[in-house]
Amino acid sequence: MLDTFGRPLKSLRISLIDKCNLRCQYCMPEEEYVWLPRDDILTVDEIGELVDVFSELGVDKVRLTGGEPLLRREVVDVVERVAANPDVGDLSMTTNGVLLAKQAESLRSAGLDRVSVSLDTLRPQRFEQLTRRDRLHEVLEGIDAAAEGGLKPLKINTVVMREYNDDELSDLIDFAKDRGAEVRFIEYMDVGGATRWTMDMVVSSSEILSRLARHYGPIEPLRDDGSAPANRYALPDGTTFGIIASTTEPFCRACDRSRLTADGMWFLCLYGAHGIDLRRPLREGASQDEIRSLIVRGWTNRADRGAEDRKALGLRGPLYQIEALRKDPHREMHTRGG
Ligand code: SAM
Ligand code: SF4
Ligand code: SF4
Numbered sequence: 001m002l003d004t005f006g007r008p009l010k011s012l013r014i015s016l017i018d019k020c021n022l023r024c025q026y027c028m029p030e031e032e033y034v035w036l037p038r039d040d041i042l043t044v045d046e047i048g049e050l051v052d053v054f055s056e057l058g059v060d061k062v063r064l065t066g067g068e069p070l071l072r073r074e075v076v077d078v079v080e081r082v083a084a085n086p087d088v089g090d091l092s093m094t095t096n097g098v099l100l101a102k103q104a105e106s107l108r109s110a111g112l113d114r115v116s117v118s119l120d121t122l123r124p125q126r127f128e129q130l131t132r133r134d135r136l137h138e139v140l141e142g143i144d145a146a147a148e149g150g151l152k153p154l155k156i157n158t159v160v161m162r163e164y165n166d167d168e169l170s171d172l173i174d175f176a177k178d179r180g181a182e183v184r185f186i187e188y189m190d191v192g193g194a195t196r197w198t199m200d201m202v203v204s205s206s207e208i209l210s211r212l213a214r215h216y217g218p219i220e221p222l223r224d225d226g227s228a229p230a231n232r233y234a235l236p237d238g239t240t241f242g243i244i245a246s247t248t249e250p251f252c253r254a255c256d257r258s259r260l261t262a263d264g265m266w267f268l269c270l271y272g273a274h275g276i277d278l279r280r281p282l283r284e285g286a287s288q289d290e291i292r293s294l295i296v297r298g299w300t301n302r303a304d305r306g307a308e309d310r311k312a313l314g315l316r317g318p319l320y321q322i323e324a325l326r327k328d329p330h331r332e333m334h335t336r337g338g
Pocket of ligand 1: 095
């Protein structure tokens with residue numbers, strides 16, 4: 001099944017919950033949020049049923065995200081249910097790692113293949129400034145537990161922000177290397193809750209590369225696999241890392257991803273203004289065929305390339321101001337899943 005630009009539907013990111021135990025500057029900078037109604041949150045069975053339909057239509061990669069997915073009480077049950085689908089070849093999770101040490105082993109036993117842990121700094125005080133919570137030690141324990149528990153390949157996601165953490169690029173590469181992990185530097189994006197975004201704070205992929213080359217020596221680009229969002233590189237000693245250049249070099253032309261919010265809204269693009277409601281038909285008793293038709297219609301009409309459209313604007317500010325986010329929390333990054 002292809003969209004209007006010939007892109008297949010391969011990868012589904014499922015947000016398990018909109019709540020989070022951190023308050024990252026670039027995602028949840030406010031004091032108060034409008035949360036999704038509790039009754040609207042998809043049950044484990046509903047998630048499983050939708051994954052079954054998506055997988056029949058080509059989805060073979062599922063990533064669990066949030067909010068913070070490990071705050072969802074039934075997270076292990078969700079993993080078990082999705083892992084039972086033989087067409088899902090790759091089941092991963094993006095987490096802030098705070099609760100990972102406690103759960104790594106049961107997640108692995110339930111069928112989770114791998115995790116990406118978000119970590120923007122190795123300095124406790126800076127971590128607290130960036131996330132408004134003093135929980136770096138728990139994240140570090142979580143990363144160790146994931147590495148020891150075989151949740152591999154282990155990735156560390158770092159959003160690079162000028163004058164916040166751009167002096168830690170090599171520290172993070174060395175930290176990851178020591179744990180058999182790989183860093184992905186993510187350009188700061190103007191999405192969702194990033195209401196304080198400015199272009200000046202974005203450290204571009206090319207700037208990251210030139211800074212690292214000054215530190216380590218010549219950097220070699222590695223062949224990419226076409227649809228993966230990260231460009232990968234190797235340092236002279238063979239250490240690899242990735243850069244997700246969503247802001248300065250968007251990769252929409254190869255995008256095979258869509259997102260399902262915790263309350264069952266299906267978004268065809270991270271920047272998409274509207275989602276397709278899959279919860280309502282599911283709860284009103286629609287058959288699998290009817291849900292399938294909704295998904296087919298949505299994907300075959302898909303013409304989204306949000307990050308490229310944003311880049312084409314030239315000078316720009318944040319996508320949304322706080323009033324717009326409060327009006328519809330589905331616009332938040334912590335709702336639609338990163
Ligand atoms: N709470 C989990 C976590 O932080 O890993 C999962 C959800 S979080 C929304 C998923 C990813 O989105 C994280 O790696 C986070 O760094 C990234 N993210 C959130 N806001 C971003 C922004 N404005 N620019 C770039 N990446 C962002
Ligand atoms: Fe940070 Fe992830 Fe929570 Fe957003 S959802 S505030 S990125 S930990
Ligand atoms: Fe895909 Fe939209 Fe991101 Fe482009 S902006 S890569 S189309 S999700």
